[in-house]
Amino acid sequence: MDTGSHLLFGATLAGLAMLDPVVAGQPQLAHAVLAGTLIGSHAPDFDTLTRLKGFTAYLKHHRGLSHALPALFVWPVLVSLPLAWIFGVQDGWLHLFAWTMAAVCFHVFLDAFNAYGVQCFRPITRKWVHLDILCLYEPFLFGLHAAGLAAWLVTDWPPGPLFAAVYASTFAYIALRALHHRHSLVTFRKRYGIYGSCHLIPTLNWFRWQYIVEQDGRFQVGLVCKGRMESQEILEQDDNPAIQATRGMDGVRAFLQFAQRIHVSCKENEDGYEVKWSDVRFSHRHKLSFGVDVKLDRNLRVISQRAGYRKKGYEPPYI
Template sequence: MDTGSHLLFGVTLAGMSLAVPAVAAHSELQYAILAATLLGSHAPDFDSVMRLRGPSAYIRNHRGLTHSLPAPLAWAPLLGLPIAWLFGAGAWSGIVILWTLFAVCFHIVLDLFNAYGVQCLRPFTRKWLHLDVLCLFDPYLFAAHGAAALLWLFGYSQAVAVFEFVYAMTAAYLLWRIVVYRNVMAHISAHYKLDRAHITMLPTFFGTAWQFVIDLGDEYMTGYFKHGRVNEVTRLLKAKPESLAEAAKATMIAEGVRAFHHFSERIHVKVQEEVDGYLVTWSDVRFWHHRRLPFTAAVTLDRNLNVLTDQIGWNKKTWQPPFV
């Protein structure tokens, strides 16, 4: 999810830790846990430093190793121990480490619910896993946790009970979103008489509709599911290795294209002939919106099919859909 949401969840986790008698009785432990859950809630995204090596390196590594299976076990003591010492809570370092672990794990779980996905089962597999049931920013989760944090900030005496209620509702909400996703998926699957493996879905911002991509073999079909109805939007040719144009094949050596194929699943390619060469654009159809394909790897070639430039990334603003 987005950085702001992760940090907010770090605050509410710290608030819920007050249910532990030792935490409620010692202010230094409370401050230590607040610092630990804030950092722990953001720690997996420290891989954003890979942006310094360029967009290709970032695409390859973001939500990879730092979100992997052993990562929480490394982040928890790495952050928890020095924070406990810094705040004079060394005697309760085990508690600080435990709440840091909760924060890191919650971060990874929430990212798993997003369409971008995580490599959370490394080192056993490098496959990108994604449940596709939450946007990058979920307004309902943010509002609920934000309200609980504000009550705590203004000294509400029953804040701990509020935090416990909010986290219980968060778990129920996540389960409900999975149920809704599966019901919509079943409807679309039955409508087109296709196996679910051929269908990818993303929720809209308020969760009232779903956009989908269906793999039809030689092409992809995009559309919306809203109010129980399926609405088709467009069809795009599938980028099949055996039918690629020579210009498209020539771009496979470009770092941006290699990073794109490392991450993307539903791939469309467009080759445009220009005065002095070619422009080849690879797009991930999963992230279509209003007939646009904002996640791309674009490569320019000369007439001899030599790579001149390549770039990969999102051709949209952060606040524009799709929210992944």
């Protein structure tokens, strides 16, 4: 999810930690836990530093090893050990480690529920897990946790029970969204007789989904609301020697390792060709918003390549 949400959840996890009598009984340990959950809630996304080496490096590594099974143990150790020394709470290190680990695990758990996905089962498998249930930013969850944090700061309510209710509501919301997604997908398939691969991707509107259908060698994309199509677009696959000439590019190779629903197009112009590799999951209003653009000359030599989003950060889709 977005950075702001992850950090907010880190703060509310520190409130939930007040259910732990050892943490609640030692102010210094409670402060260390707050630092640990804040850092731990963002630690898996430290891989964004790879963007300094370019978007191709970022695409290769983001939500990969930093979110994998070993990382669920490595990050808490790296965060909790120095914090235990800084706050002088070595005797309570195990509790600090456990709550920091809870923050790391909750981060990865949430990332698995959006459309971008995460390689959370590495090294067992490099498969991307994306459940397509939550948006990158969920207003309900953000508002729920922000309200809980505000109540902790300005009232005398005991934080343990308060945040137990907040997290119970959080998991109930995710479960309801999962059931709604499943029901919407089954209804959509039956109503339109879809037999190929089909995805429903959430939008900020709870009752409107972006759909992606892959069958008969082409993509059908659009919006669906309460099981009924609101818009529709057909994306045909192109076939051109210029497309094959781009497969060896670093950006294209990294993209193909990550992308789930791949569309490629080739446009011929006066100087040569422009090949666009896109992940259809990131489409919005007749625009494929994420992929790799490669320009070639008439002899199929690569002139330039660009990998990344074809949109502003504030523009949809929010995945």
